Amino acid sequence: MLRQVVSKRSIASFTKNHNIVPKKYGGRYTVTLIPGDGIGKEVTDSVVKIFASQGLPIDWERIDVPGMSNENEVKKAVESLKRNKIGLKGIWHTSADQTGYGSLNVALRKQLDIFANVAIFKSLKGVKTKIPDVDLVVIRENTEGEYSGLEHESVPGVVESLKIITKPKTERIARFAFDFALENNRSTVTAVHKANIMKLSDGLFKNTVAEVGEKEYPDIKVNTIIVDNASMQAVAKPHQFDVMVTPSMYGTILGNIGAALIGGPGLIPGANYGREHAVFEPGSRHVGLDIENQNIANPTAMILSATLMLNQLGLREESKRISNAVYAVIEEGKTTTKDIGGNASTTEFTDAVIDKLNAQ
Template sequence: MLRNGFAASKRSMATVAAEQLLPKKYGGRYTVTLIPGDGIGKEVTDSVVSIFESENVPIDWETVSISGLDNQEGVQKAVESLKRNKVGLKGIWHTPADQTGHGSLNVALRKQLDIFANVALFKSVPGVKTRLQNIDLVVIRENTEGEYSGLEHESVPGVVESLKIMTKPKSERIARFAFDFALKNNRKSVCAVHKANIMKLGDGLFRNCVNEVGAKEYPEIEVKNIIVDNASMQAVAKPHQFDVLVTPNLYGSILGNIGAALIGGPGLVPGANFGREFAVFEPGSRHVGLDIKGQNLANPTAMILSSSLMLRHLGLNSYADRISKATYDVIAEGKSVTKDIGGTASTTEFTNAIIEKLKTL
């Protein structure tokens, strides 16, 4: 298995992912949508752009910035670009807790394009000191329904109803995606995370769909189940028991933050989102980093490794391998790493160290 990516296989990552359309390639080059996002987004995507330029990666960027646009216009601009290009690299959009109207911009983008599967990879990084070592787990979350359905209303003053929508087709779809991922990457088990002991119909449907899909279609993969609160405790105490976790949206968000803490922080987690036609690559732990915006302190590793996943998706494996290896080598040496993982280097210095390392490979 590739160290921070998806291994090659005769089977697709997912049944639906097999239907994905790659962007059109002109003159040996791909055009990819670049969405810097908010907070530290521009700083970490700038790192990727600099590294790609140093390696002459055959990627042309179509940059989409929503600065100065209202929420709906910004999302639509990003949607139109992704419809043209099919593949994107994205920072995280910030959604304030008191924002009204469109809700989460990230959720809106995924729902409009039906980018239904989020994959976040939590793997220990040599050179990063953490309480537990040899972490290697994957969280696959459903992106378009569940707690993030976005259907809320105030029925009477002081009483809010927030609807959690769970459907059999989408639960089966994400289950097949998770099992296909497990097969492709030589994973042994898929564990459904749920709260069916309380939400017997909604989470019960999700759990049952995962169990049925696994038993009928993937007998070679072990199927497990775990209640979300227990999953959170077990992820902190004994994370090595987990392989692939498949979750509704909210539970995946919670476990993703736990996973980030296990391996050294959100700046180390690569991620990707897949739909029938589109693929958007972004850090797997969705932290905007508003508190360090513009200070040249951000760790761009998650974005760099996410861009390596993107390159593999495009079939540019040699570029992906070189960039990910250089990134891991710089971290392992520990001379030019950012503050969050024990160093003193700036974002720019860390990026330049990777570029220099690439010259030696």
């Protein structure tokens, strides 16, 4: 039976089997801030302004590293996150034309082993979409799969790109997905794969997720679905999905579909979790180079990602107040950004959220 009503479930902090202990002195937390590229500075500035207006106990350690830097530059961000354990991050741009090194986003995840990416796709009141009441989560494995970064030209004109799927890391992401479902009152985990073609790699992923679910999580239903069918079903009948768990590339594809379903990439909160570190960033991989420095970007995804960070820090009431203020501004529709039908600037939207908070 399809769920036609968006539940009132909130996304809890995710700490099971993790050792994320944020740096705290004198009742204040030090958080790594990585603005990233494109609209990253504008939307992270929005978060900083909102937090400051509410007197939240957050001190920012800002790391300005552009995505077009060489991979050695990512060490600055890695060192900061190793100290602070928690970070808020914009998206680093990875050009299809760059050569000599891969994505800094992938490099960061690998060096810190932040293996689980969580993107939340939930319809918001005030945003008109073709399909209402969407409420699903995509969890993807961050450190292997198609994004392993192992490519070589074996002979001129022949390039081999290696996709790596391992049983231990698949078991790890599977347990993460099932634990997430339990902690957030979700009933079903669906493994997305292409095992009909990639029988060994995706076959291992599909079978391992099903095995972990059936043996260790009897209260959670486990399904499997081929990625192309999953894409069609997500567009036609998204309500049938609850938590989807995927190898790296499939999660990126489904994430873009999810963004289209609920109104665009500016609305998708996200997070990346490891055993010892958590990095919060928008759940849809759009840098916004085309609207950079125009003060028209929608900061909702970054603000809501920051509220997930507050949950992780134990600041649940503050998280709820800020997220509710964002929802209220969007539902009211008077001060929304262009991407969701308004004409407000990033600054005006941010100030409207602060006004809602101060009126509470």
